[in-house]
Amino acid sequence: MTSVGGIGNKGIARPAPVSGRVVSLSMGEEVDACFSDSPPPCRMPCPFSLDVAGLTERVAKRNFAAAYRLLREQLLFPDIVCAICERPCEGECLRAGIDGPIRIGMIEAAAVEYGGGEPGKRYRVPRQGKKVAVVGGGLAGASCASLLAAAGYETTLYEAEKQIGGRLKDIMPEEEYLRSLLAGLDSPLCEIVCGRHVADTEKLHCYDAVIIADGRTPGESPSKAPKGVFFCRLRDGAMKAQPVAEAMDTVRLVQSWLKTGIVRGTNPPGANNGDRPAYFGFLQKLYEGEPVAERISGAHFAPEDAAEEAALCLTCRCDACRRACDYMRSYNMLPRRLLDNVRMNLNPMQGMKAHMATRMIFSCNACGRCADVCPEDIDMGDVMLLARSLMQREGDVPPVFHDYWMRDMAHANSDACSFAGHAPGRDRSARAFFPGCQLGAAAPGLVKKAYGRLLSLAPDTGLILRCCGAIAMWAGYGQAFKDALLAVKQAWLGLGRPELILSCPTCRKVFAKHLPEISTVSLYTLLAGYGAAGKDGARQDTAANSDAVFAVFDPCAAHSDAEAKGGVRRLLAESGYGVREIPEHAAGNGCCGFGGLIYPANPELYSEIASRRAASSELPMATYCVNCRDILRRGGKQCRHVLELVLDGAATDGPLAAPSLTQRHDSREALKKSLSASFLNGGTEIPHIGEAARPLTFAEGIQAKMDTLLLLEGEIADVIESSKRGNAVLRDGKTGFCCGHGIVGRVTCWVMWQETENGYHIENVYSHRMAIGGVRM
Amino acid sequence: MTCLKCNLKLVPRQTEFIYLGKNFVAEIPACPKCGCVYVPEDFVEGRIKEVERMMEDK
Numbered sequence: 097m098t099s100v101g102g103i104g105n106k107g108i109a110r111p112a113p114v115s116g117r118v119v120s121l122s123m124g125e126e127v128d129a130c131f132s133d134s135p136p137p138c139r140m141p142c143p144f145s146l147d148v149a150g151l152t153e154r155v156a157k158r159n160f161a162a163a164y165r166l167l168r169e170q171l172l173f174p175d176i177v178c179a180i181c182e183r184p185c186e187g188e189c190l191r192a193g194i195d196g197p198i199r200i201g202m203i204e205a206a207a208v209e210y211g212g213g214e215p216g217k218r219y220r221v222p223r224q225g226k227k228v229a230v231v232g233g234g235l236a237g238a239s240c241a242s243l244l245a246a247a248g249y250e251t252t253l254y255e256a257e258k259q260i261g262g263r264l265k266d267i268m269p270e271e272e273y274l275r276s277l278l279a280g281l282d283s284p285l286c287e288i289v290c291g292r293h294v295a296d297t298e299k300l301h302c303y304d305a306v307i308i309a310d311g312r313t314p315g316e317s318p319s320k321a322p323k324g325v326f327f328c329r330l331r332d333g334a335m336k337a338q339p340v341a342e343a344m345d346t347v348r349l350v351q352s353w354l355k356t357g358i359v360r361g362t363n364p365p366g367a368n369n370g371d372r373p374a375y376f377g378f379l380q381k382l383y384e385g386e387p388v389a390e391r392i393s394g395a396h397f398a399p400e401d402a403a404e405e406a407a408l409c410l411t412c413r414c415d416a417c418r419r420a421c422d423y424m425r426s427y428n429m430l431p432r433r434l435l436d437n438v439r440m441n442l443n444p445m446q447g448m449k450a451h452m453a454t455r456m457i458f459s460c461n462a463c464g465r466c467a468d469v470c471p472e473d474i475d476m477g478d479v480m481l482l483a484r485s486l487m488q489r490e491g492d493v494p495p496v497f498h499d500y501w502m503r504d505m506a507h508a509n510s511d512a513c514s515f516a517g518h519a520p521g522r523d524r525s526a527r528a529f530f531p532g533c534q535l536g537a538a539a540p541g542l543v544k545k546a547y548g549r550l551l552s553l554a555p556d557t558g559l560i561l562r563c564c565g566a567i568a569m570w571a572g573y574g575q576a577f578k579d580a581l582l583a584v585k586q587a588w589l590g591l592g593r594p595e596l597i598l599s600c601p602t603c604r605k606v607f608a609k610h611l612p613e614i615s616t617v618s619l620y621t622l623l624a625g626y627g628a629a630g631k632d633g634a635r636q637d638t639a640a641n642s643d644a645v646f647a648v649f650d651p652c653a654a655h656s657d658a659e660a661k662g663g664v665r666r667l668l669a670e671s672g673y674g675v676r677e678i679p680e681h682a683a684g685n686g687c688c689g690f691g692g693l694i695y696p697a698n699p700e701l702y703s704e705i706a707s708r709r710a711a712s713s714e715l716p717m718a719t720y721c722v723n724c725r726d727i728l729r730r731g732g733k734q735c736r737h738v739l740e741l742v743l744d745g746a747a748t749d750g751p752l753a754a755p756s757l758t759q760r761h762d763s764r765e766a767l768k769k770s771l772s773a774s775f776l777n778g779g780t781e782i783p784h785i786g787e788a789a790r791p792l793t794f795a796e797g798i799q800a801k802m803d804t805l806l807l808l809e810g811e812i813a814d815v816i817e818s819s820k821r822g823n824a825v826l827r828d829g830k831t832g833f834c835c836g837h838g839i840v841g842r843v844t845c846w847v848m849w850q851e852t853e854n855g856y857h858i859e860n861v862y863s864h865r866m867a868i869g870g871v872r873m
Numbered sequence: 874m875t876c877l878k879c880n881l882k883l884v885p886r887q888t889e890f891i892y893l894g895k896n897f898v899a900e901i902p903a904c905p906k907c908g909c910v911y912v913p914e915d916f917v918e919g920r921i922k923e924v925e926r927m928m929e930d931k
Contacts, residue, residue: 455930494893494929823878824909835874835911846912862914865925869889869896871908 123439126479127431129472131375136412138200140373141184143334143341144170144177148185148200152409155203155402160211167207172239172340175212175276178204179268180336190379190412195388198409202395206402223285224248226354229303231294232310234262236328238277239343240307240350245286247351252303253286256293256310267336305350309343326350378471379412386410417466417476422686422705423694424466424476427456431466431476438483451492457483458497459698461691461705462570463652468685477692484572496865497697498571499842500806504761505567505576508533509583513764515561515771516587519551525558525594529619530584532600533563535737537760538722540767545743546619550597553626558591560584561768564603565610570693581610588614597622599739601653601660601721602691620720620738621663624670645674647713649728649735651721652687664720664738671742678713686712688724696806706731726754756799758809791855798858805863811840815847816856833859837868844868874911876904883911890921893928 139145147170154163167174181201189197226249230241233255241253253260260281264273281288300306309328328346330338353359389408392401417431418424424434434456441453462477487493507513513536518525529547536543550557565580588596598604599619607616646668654660668675680686689695689705709724710731717735719725728735729752736752755763790809802812819825819836826835833848844867848860874883883902888910890897899920903910912921 451929451931825877826883826904826909826911827875827877829875829882834877837912844912846914846917860914862917864912864917864921866890866892866897866921868910868912869891871903871910872887872889873905873908 123435123479123482126476127435127474130414130431130470130474131373131472132414132430133432134373134375134414137188137190137373137376137379138185138412141188143338144344146170146185148198149409149411149413151200151207152198152203152406152411155207155406156409158399158403160207160399160402162211163207164211167204171337172242172344173235173276173280174204174208176235176264176268176273177337177340178208179272180264182335182337184335188376190376190383190410191386191408193380194383194386195391199397199405202397203402203406206397206399210399210402221246221248223250224354226250226304227252227302228305228307228350228354229254229294229300230307230309231300232262232308232328233257233260233288233290234309234311234339235264235277235337236330236339236343236346237262237307237309238281239340240309240328240347241286241288242277242280242283243344243347244350245281245283247347249285249354251286253281253288254292254294255288255290258290260288260290305354307346307350309339309346324353326353375414375471378416379414382414382416383410414471416469416471417474420469420686421466421476422708423460423701426459426701426704431474431479434476435479438479442483442486454487454493455697457487458493458692459694459701461652461687461689461694463685463687463691464655465652465686468655480692481569481572484570485574486572488572489574493572494697494865496842498567498573498693500696501567501693502571502573502576503841505533505563505565505580507761508537508561508563508764509580513561513768514583515559515768516590518558518591519555522556522558524556525591526556527554527597527617528558528560528588528591528594530560530564530596530598530603530616532598532603533567533764534760535599535722536561536767537764538726538755539737539740540763542722542737542739542743543767544770546599546739549623549743550619557597558594559771560587560591560596561771562587564600564606566602566606567693569606569610570691581606585611585614599720601651601657604657604660605653618657618660618663620667621659623742624663624666644672644741645676645715646718646736646741647676647678647715649678649688649709649712649717649719649724650681650685651719651724652685652691653721655685660720664718667742668718668738673718673741675718676713676715678717680712688721688727690723690727699804729754757803757806758799761808761810791852793852793855793857795857795859798861802861805843805845805861807840807845807861807863811845812847812858812861813856814838815840815845816849819847831859839867874902876907876909878909879904879906881906883909886910890924892925893931895928895931897924897928 135145136149138148147166150166151163154166164174167178171177178201183201185200186197189200191198224247228244228249228251230237230251230253233253237253238260241251244251259274260277261270261273294300305324305326307326307328312327326346326349328342330342349359392405397405415430424430427434429437437453437456441451441457457480460477460480462481464475464477466477467473467475484493529550531543531546547559562583563580564584565577568576568580588594595615595617596607597619598607598616604616604618607614648664650661665675686709687705688709689702695702706727710728710733717728717733718738718741719728719735720738722737725735725737734752790813792809792813815836815838818838824836827833828835828848833850835846835848837844837846840863843863843865845861845863847858849856849858875881876883881904884905885900886903887898888901888903890899901910901912901916
């Protein structure tokens with residue numbers, strides 16, 4: 097039996113990384129252009145810049161009281177404003193292009209009808225000890241007086257007529273606006289003086305400030321008016337409810353002047369009056385595919401009608417990246433909030449969780465799809481990669497997140513697997529084939545055939561086998577990435593600066609950005625240019641392929657690689673295959689899940705993404721990234737590498753298996769061995785690529801389990817041997833299995849086995865990231 | 874579970890685990906003589922993974 101003790105903390109709280117803090121400040125520039133937080137178009141012509149999305153959200157939830165409170169906060173006299181407003185907001189509503197604008201005016205009216213009635217809360221505001229006179233009891237003056245009294249100023253409202261309201265009497269019933277105005281002016285600090293015409297402001301010298309709101313204009317700005325006298329004026333063509341908005345602005349000026357003695361000019365609310373935001377057109381496109389709804393007609397909404405109408409509001413907040421990105425959807429965040437989390441992670445405040453966003457930062461595929469769909473080309477992958485490199489530099493990342501893949505990269509670049517040389521019998525290379533680290537591991541036969549084909553087309557084609565460094569780049573290991581790039585460059589220089597033929601889209605992306613001095617060409621474009629169907633070594637019976645149709649799964653790294661995309665399609669068509677597009681790729685390719693090496697940090701998201709991609713087309717798929725191929729195959733998809741189809745003409749039926757990690761590891765070594773032992777030392781053929789022999793057999797499902805745990809067969813054999821050598825073998829009395837454990841990379845690996853005549857039969861394997869410390873005897 | 878070296882049955886012992894600079898103590902089977910431990914798979918899949926995740930997010 098096991099029981100759990102307490103969790104201690106031997107370490108001390110780590111201070112915020114200073115370097116991270118400095119660099120993370122400039123990260124804001126990455127998302128500066130994001131307009132997801134910009135106001136929606138409907139707010140632009142509104143004198144109040146009313147939060148329509150907030151209103152519709154509340155009404156859609158049938159929370160009319162909250163909707164009315166929002167209106168009162170933003171419109172001051174919602175009963176009056178909603179009754180007289182011309183509703184310019186509806187003219188900008190993006191729903192107009194779908195099934196008609198949201199009827200915002202009627203939703204406001206519903207909020208007033210079903211949520212109004214109760215007087216607003218009265219807060220105990222400290223008296224400011226200053227007196228203000230407001231001349232003119234129309235809508236503007238009453239608004240000024242109401243706001244000033246609510247802010248603690250002793251306010252006197254002078255009206256020349258017998259009753260306040262001014263021109264309102266011409267546009268709505270007197271009892272309605274009077275009820276509303278008098279309720280708003282009901283304050284012990286507010287005195288209403290009717291029937292007093294104030295012609296000369298000099299007579300109001302006992303006040304600390306005077307607001308003229310009776311229609312008079314001084315012909316100059318408030319700051320040039322006599323000291324302490326402010327004019328609440330309306331511009332020509334102002335909307336009927338504009339006086340309230342102008343009053344709000346004037347009161348802000350007056351308050352500022354009373355407190356500081358300085359008149360600070362402010363823009364009136366809705367400063368962009370009438371101007372359509374620059375992103376209007378983009379939002380319009382974003383909502384083009386929205387389904388048409390059955391709209392409610394009539395001139396009055398019942399509560400449920402208003403809620404239904406409000407629920408149709410699009411809220412007009414750009415979320416194109418979140419729609420396209422599984423990662424952003426999973427965290428339900430847009431770029432600005434993602435960045436806030438990254439910054440908090442890099443600059444933890446004392447007492448706060450330091451690494452709350454670490455997993456989030458390491459869950460991004462860095463595939464660039466967000467930039468594809470963003471009108472401002474904001475690539476959150478770049479932000480996450482920068483954050484990763486800062487965190488790795490500070491040692492703030494669980495090493496297990498990338499341990500396996502960094503060891504895999506080291507393996508690809510080891511002497512056992514890496515190679516650079518001219519073609520057999522040649523002393524120069526006009527071009528060199530660079531298949532990358534993954535194709536040779538997952539499909540060494542394809543590297544062999546593709547290279548053979550390239551040699552038949554151009555004998556001066558050299559070969560470089562190694563990793564471009566993308567693994568280290570994704571993991572955030574800046575130095576390891578630089579080292580890998582340098583090694584590639586040295587190999588390239590050693591071959592005399594040949595043009596590199598790349599088959600891996602990720603290599604293409606890395607080369608374009610980090611090794612721009614190296615000229616590259618896509619293998620697929622090159623083969624298509626030679627006419628694949630008509631050359632030696634290419635698929636001859638193109639007619640046999642005519643019924644085979646494939647959906648092309650473009651790898652994420654090829655998202656902006658038009659050359660490779662076009663080459664692949666031409667090559668498939670020339671080989672007689674039918675080519676179909678995957679609809680969701682029209683807005684940018686999605687990652688298969690491998691990108692960014694998110695699996696160890698977030699296996700759930702990885703699986704979700706992989707399943708989603710496998711379901712993105714019902715047709716069998718053709719791709720040109722071998723990791724995409726294998727991940728889609730593991731998701732049950734019939735998926736072929738383009739080179740298989742073009743060079744093998746492989747049939748499309750029957751199950752397609754993905755090689756295990758061990759097979760990949762062994763194949764990579766075997767490829768190098770076979771090439772250097774024969775072909776590149778004067779031989780004429782590339783020999784059969786064999787598999788390593790190990791004395792291990794496995795119970796059903798154990799090899800697949802090892803793949804999910806990122807464990808290799810050789811490592812399992814090592815654990816058994818080291819357990820035996822260290823005399824640390826246990827035996828299960830019930831099953832008779834032996835059991836031992838050992839360290840593999842950064843994990844502790846447990847193995848259960850039975851000895852067989854020729855070696856070991858592995859019954860079970862599991863691992864954990866924690867290290868076992870001391871036992872209290 | 875028996876330790877082959879000492880030929881003794883494992884008994885529960887307080888054992889320390891270390892991850893990301895923090896420690897975690899749990900009672901797991903260990904050889905009473907040589908201290909050779911056994912971490913059962915259900916314990917790994919349950920509590921250990923839970924604590925690992927917690928520490929990675931801390």
